[in-house]
Amino acid sequence: MIQIxxxxxxxxxxxxxxxxxxxxxxxxxxxxxxxxxxxxHLFARNASHPNKLGGTRQNFWAAAARxxxxxxxxxxxxxxxxALGFRLQYQGGTVRPTTRKxxxxxxxxxxxxxxxxxxxxxxxxxxxxxxxxxxxxxxxEIRIRKVKGGFxxxxxxxxxxxxxxxxxxxxxxxxxxxxxxxPEAKMAEAAQGAVGSFLMRQADRKxxxxxxxx
Amino acid sequence: MELGDLIPFREALRRNAVRxxxxxxxxxxxxxxxxxxxxxxxxxxxxxxxxxxxxxAKAKIERILNPTTEQRADRVTPENPDxxxxxxxxxxxxxxxxxxLITSLGYQPDPxxxxxxxxxxxxxxxxxxxxxxxxxAQGYGHWMQGQDADVLDEWxxxxxxxxxxxxxxxxxxVRWLAAARESGDSDAVSAYGxxxxxxxxKDSPIWQALGDGAGGFDSDALHNPYPPFAFNSGMxxxxxxxxxxxxxxxxxxxxxxxxxxxxFAANLPEEIA
Numbered sequence: 001m002i003q004i005x006x007x008x009x010x011x012x013x014x015x016x017x018x019x020x021x022x023x024x025x026x027x028x029x030x031x032x033x034x035x036x037x038x039x040x041h042l043f044a045r046n047a048s049h050p051n052k053l054g055g056t057r058q059n060f061w062a063a064a065a066r067x068x069x070x071x072x073x074x075x076x077x078x079x080x081x082x083a084l085g086f087r088l089q090y091q092g093g094t095v096r097p098t099t100r101k102x103x104x105x106x107x108x109x110x111x112x113x114x115x116x117x118x119x120x121x122x123x124x125x126x127x128x129x130x131x132x133x134x135x136x137x138x139x140x141e142i143r144i145r146k147v148k149g150g151f152x153x154x155x156x157x158x159x160x161x162x163x164x165x166x167x168x169x170x171x172x173x174x175x176x177x178x179x180x181x182x183p184e185a186k187m188a189e190a191a192q193g194a195v196g197s198f199l200m201r202q203a204d205r206k207x208x209x210x211x212x213x214x
Numbered sequence: 215m216e217l218g219d220l221i222p223f224r225e226a227l228r229r230n231a232v233r234x235x236x237x238x239x240x241x242x243x244x245x246x247x248x249x250x251x252x253x254x255x256x257x258x259x260x261x262x263x264x265x266x267x268x269x270x271a272k273a274k275i276e277r278i279l280n281p282t283t284e285q286r287a288d289r290v291t292p293e294n295p296d297x298x299x300x301x302x303x304x305x306x307x308x309x310x311x312x313x314x315l316i317t318s319l320g321y322q323p324d325p326x327x328x329x330x331x332x333x334x335x336x337x338x339x340x341x342x343x344x345x346x347x348x349x350x351a352q353g354y355g356h357w358m359q360g361q362d363a364d365v366l367d368e369w370x371x372x373x374x375x376x377x378x379x380x381x382x383x384x385x386x387x388v389r390w391l392a393a394a395r396e397s398g399d400s401d402a403v404s405a406y407g408x409x410x411x412x413x414x415x416k417d418s419p420i421w422q423a424l425g426d427g428a429g430g431f432d433s434d435a436l437h438n439p440y441p442p443f444a445f446n447s448g449m450x451x452x453x454x455x456x457x458x459x460x461x462x463x464x465x466x467x468x469x470x471x472x473x474x475x476x477x478f479a480a481n482l483p484e485e486i487a
Contacts, residue, residue, distance in 0.1 A: 066352040
């Protein structure tokens with residue numbers, strides 16, 4: 001939890017303004033500041049963390065940024081990142097399958113962001129020295145080449161699938177990524193800075209009213 | 215830092231909930247001729263007449279938007295002493311289920327278009343449906359939370375920026391300037407000229423113009439004054455502080471930015487109304 005305090009050395013006027021505005025409204029400002037900081041951090045992380053295997057980007061971190069939101073409460077505000085997988089990335093943990101025997105770990109770019117069930121030609125096999133995997137199934141292969149007057153078959157045969165799409169595992173340990181969120185001090189600073197700027201402006205408007213605004 | 219339970223993103227859920235399935239034979243280009251208000255309140259996919267599929271897709275978007283927290287003993291670690299686990303639907307599972315559903319409904323793609331964006335059972339097409347509708351809901355949620363009077367006082371402006379790279383990136387500065395000119399926001403033009411930044415006040419008509427594809431960019435328009443603005447845009451917005459907006463000549467200390475709303479005609483479940 002990030003707590004914002006009105007410092008000892010602020011003027012009595014600023015303290016009065018803060019009291020009259022109340023923690024819920026100040027919480028909206030502080031909460032939005034934290035949301036903005038988290039979003040900026042996650043969008044930046046998205047730009048700097050492409051898929052390790054290449055292929056079509058899933059933009060996981062950008063999706064997490066967009067799922068970041070807040071709710072004002074009577075005492076302040078709560079910020080939430082409603083993205084599946086974010087907590088696991090941040091805190092780390094061991095994942096085990098809940099409905100199947102194995103977890104599927106993508107081994108190549110085209111498997112990334114997909115379920116194994118989305119491929120209709122994968123076979124279970126054990127790769128010596130490496131373990132169980134789902135590989136592209138054995139397939140017949142006919143290669144033809146264009147020749148004068150038509151086409152010619154230049155090769156026939158079959159290839160086994162040693163093209164690993166997924167490694168299979170009984171469990172996977174995901175390391176914690178504490179840098180998936182901005183440091184707590186940075187979020188607190190953003191919240192404190194926004195509330196401070198907001199209060200100072202209210203005080204300035206009070207002490208130096210704009211005649212045209214009235 | 216310890217993470218507690220998730221809280222529902224009510225505004226995003228509301229945006230998804232107000233949409234009614236709109237089965238249609240129309241293409242994307244033909245849909246652009248329909249009243250924007252109807253499109254905003256509808257859940258549709260070009261040339262998709264399958265109401266069951268559209269309703270299922272909408273329900274899956276809701277589940278993606280609204281993961282929940284469970285406590286599991288096997289997930290207790292020093293960093294996660296309560297064993298909190300986020301559960302819900304991930305986009306890959308949603309895609310697989312939607313592909314199975316459309317196949318079970320008898321859909322057969324045109325053989326020449328199999329696997330393309332015009333094939334409603336293709337990864338590309340289903341991904342686009344999931345991503346676009348999820349982002350519309352979240353874009354609305356962030357936009358709506360930014361309409362609070364105190365938030366507007368501190369952050370009266372927004373900046374458009376590229377959040378996700380694309381193979382062939384559309385030039386959004388051209389769209390920005392076209393939207394600024396069409397909506398009459400000369401301050402946004404000046405700010406762009408002096409800083410190269412696409413910044414405008416949150417109550418500027420430029421945002422709706424951008425969403426409507428002002429300047430002849432309406433073929434991919436989503437008709438909302440918030441991201442993603444267009445199909446697969448990769449664009450998003452960030453808040454701009456009043457001090458920053460003052461430096462850009464967009465506002466002074468005292469000007470009040472008017473909160474914006476978007477009306478939808480629908481009966482909402484009580485918990486998100």
